[in-house]
Amino acid sequence: MHLDGGLQLSIAQRSSAGQKPLNEDSLGICVPEDQSLTTKGAVAVIADGVSAAEAGKEAAESCVTGFLSDYYSTPDSWSVKRSAQQVLNALNRWLFAQGQGYAQAEKGYVSTLSIAVFKSQVAHLFHVGDSRIYRLRDGHLEQLTRDHARRINQNQAYLTRAMGLDINLDVDYRAVDISCGDIFLLTTDGIHDSLSGEEMTRIILAHGEHLSAACESLIAAALGAGSDDNLSCQLLVVDGLPLADADDVYRKLTELPFPPPLQAGAVLDGLVVEAELHASPRSQLYKVYDATADKYYVMKTPSPNFIDDAAYIERFVLESWIAKRIDHPAVVKVVEPPQRPTSLYYLAEYIDGETLGEWMKSHRKPAVSDAISLVVVIAKGLQAMHRRDTLHQDIKPDNILVARDGSVRIIDFGSCHVAGLAEIASPVERDRVLGTAQYSAPEHVLARKPGPRADQFSLAVIIYEMLTGRPVYDGRLEQCQSAAAFARLQYVSACQYNPHIPLWLDSALKRALSISPELRYHDIAEFVQDLQRPNPVYDKRQYQPLIHRNPLRFWQGVSFVLTLALLWSLAR
Structure with a gap:
């Protein structure tokens, strides 16, 4: 390290x-x-x-x-x-x-x-x-x-x-x-x-x-x-x-140079590049082949845009360190390269499949049972991370892989927060990478200390989108930049867009999507339990009078009826 x-x-x-x-x-x-x-x-x-x-x-x-x-x-x-x-x-x-x-x-x-x-x-x-x-x-x-x-x-x-x-x-x-x-x-x-x-x-x-x-x-x-x-x-x-000297830390971080741009057929440390899978301003992903093990892997390399950015390099180095400490079938595995690396990159298992985002495009409003089955696996992967005092902080459909065999993997550790690492002082001002606004919990945007309930919120956003085909909070979540803006958001029942969603499941989603983290579930396991079977508390609420379930809506209705009655009497 x-x-x-x-x-x-x-x-x-x-x-x-x-x-x-x-x-x-x-x-x-x-x-x-x-x-x-x-x-x-x-x-x-x-x-x-x-x-x-x-x-x-x-x-x-x-x-x-x-x-x-x-x-x-x-x-x-x-x-x-x-x-x-x-x-x-x-x-x-x-x-x-x-x-x-x-x-x-x-x-x-x-x-x-x-x-x-x-x-x-x-x-x-x-x-x-x-x-x-x-x-x-x-x-x-x-x-x-x-x-x-x-x-x-x-x-x-x-x-x-x-x-x-x-x-x-x-x-x-x-x-x-x-x-x-x-x-x-x-x-x-x-x-x-x-x-x-x-x-x-x-x-x-x-x-x-x-x-x-x-x-x-x-x-x-x-x-x-x-x-x-x-x-x-x-x-x-x-x-x-x-170390209190940023130059000393930078020298340690840059002991391995950035790899050169890689094309299909290029060889790096015995690994043959098959194809580029993805490229963004922050990194590149390649499918590579290891002839000695007869296996395909995914190679992640840093973007040359950040070759002089110590904070970026530190976060990239820590990605593989974090992933190696999460051992769970629902979290992608980082593997050791066949040879001692001569440049900065890391290898992960290759998953033959598609992102959850692609899966959602080809499965519009899937059966509730199918969607929940996928979500349960994702939640177990997040639980494994939380048990290691690690927050993912960027849970979104593009960071989840659905394999051809139906298995699911959480990927991308570039935004992770690890409690044990956060305690280690560094002279380098650490890179704070926010998750995707459309799926991020309010505490990330408001620069408040996040916890496991932030990942719970992001997971709930994905479920809502999977089941309704619509963004949560009518797509206004990513526009919010202040506590006041978040306070103005109104939850729209998922049942309004998909009548096949049970009311008790919608109630569970509403709780997990609470703007205030204190109102969400204590942990993801509790949330998943309420997604899989009816919570008696929510069942009971379904039969309560509207004045108890939604006092505001009740009195709005009363006011509307009284207004109509008044207009009718005046018209006479």
């Missing part, structure tokens, strides 16, 4: 049983040496097994080893927050279940847990319990977490939140910026309950670059101050941040 490298950390950690016979603290740090440092980040974890719990030590160790192992196993397209929360919820459920063997849950597998994930130029903090995370910047020590503990008296306190204490986990999350020279300190209460912030700051600064010695001094000072608990601490110093 062109954004590899840059984040550099100096680390040290120490743990001691102190005056206790058993050390129930646990801690760990992982700084990957591969691409995971860019996509997942470096992680520091510290846990303090609750001494009142019989399995506190086991709980703390499980928290540290489990998180460090499972966090790096989550998809690298996921955001840090989603990855960490998934792992923490699973760990908490396991700890709670283990603790059910004890008379009281708080006597079982219970531990505090504090985590710092350093990714790009941000530290993502997750915290539960009374261990702590501090940031020392410019001589000022700031506590970044708050203790989940209630003090009974000067010497006693009990945890209000901890790992394994309850089946439902409430974790504090916070994202803070990081700068070169920042020092992050993670401690258990054996240290911070005995030392003030000023004392810890003085000890850390006195040891300079000798972080291990600083950790040892913190423990020794806490013991000298009368600490009778286990003592653990971690120090992480930010020595370097990801």
Whole structure:
């Protein structure tokens, strides 16, 4: 990846049983040496097994080893927050279940847990319990977490939140910026309950670059101050941040040159060009043949119009990266080239078929069941993308292929938003490619943060068009450029153009096509379910009086009748 490298950390950690016979603290740090440092980040974890719990030590160790192992196993397209929360919820459920063997849950597998994930130029903090995370910047020590503990008296306190204490986990999350020279300190209460912030700051600064010695001094000072608990601490110093120079990023992006214009019969890296399938101002698609594998592929190449545009090149490079991380029959597969590429392009499986747009032209107002069958497959492909924290953002008929065998594929990842990639800072101002206005959700046009419901909206536009042969909102959707313009749009029932559409299906379409994302379905699966079978809620609405179903239409009708009556009486 062109954004590899840059984040550099100096680390040290120490743990001691102190005056206790058993050390129930646990801690760990992982700084990957591969691409995971860019996509997942470096992680520091510290846990303090609750001494009142019989399995506190086991709980703390499980928290540290489990998180460090499972966090790096989550998809690298996921955001840090989603990855960490998934792992923490699973760990908490396991700890709670283990603790059910004890008379009281708080006597079982219970531990505090504090985590710092350093990714790009941000530290993502997750915290539960009374261990702590501090940031020392410019001589000022700031506590970044708050203790989940209630003090009974000067010497006693009990945890209000901890790992394994309850089946439902409430974790504090916070994202803070990081700068070169920042020092992050993670401690258990054996240290911070005995030392003030000023004392810890003085000890850390006195040891300079000798972080291990600083950790040892913190423990020794806490013991000298009368600490009778286990003592653990971690120090992480930010020595370097990801590339901040746009020229360096551009050099990485342009290590491979743009391929030359390709004609039928041309050979590139052992691939024979059969024909040009499509060309646009942004890219070209070719059907190519690989003699070694005896297979046809689609080659996508960048447009020479953008040879000096770093933002465009970055987005093109990321297209194949994104596609390789979506493994689903309804999403086109990107394949490895037979030889090491000598220029910038990527290969995808070749699908013998037509676009959904072409299919719709030859299947005017198809049977509702046939249309829904196609849509269900598309929706499952979108669900697979959403599970990877990836939004397509340009769902339209021309970006869906219908194969001769009836299978369906979603194509084109040029507008995708990936949560995990969005967290990686870049000195290049990223290319923001909007979807096609006719199929785009309002939040794209209004530059609001989109979510999975934006893809749901686009899918609903396609269904409406398939079943009615008409554009949604009478074709005025693509003309809207403001919130006020969108607010003036009125949904026209699909039944008005196609009487074969059931009322309950039209109700499902109307909800998915809501201008406000909050009014749409929670996810695509729920939408598809209502497309396949009647929702009792919608069935019930069909038999409600007009005044309840559409108050505006009711009163308009009443006004019309009264006006006619008045005119008739005047005419007499």
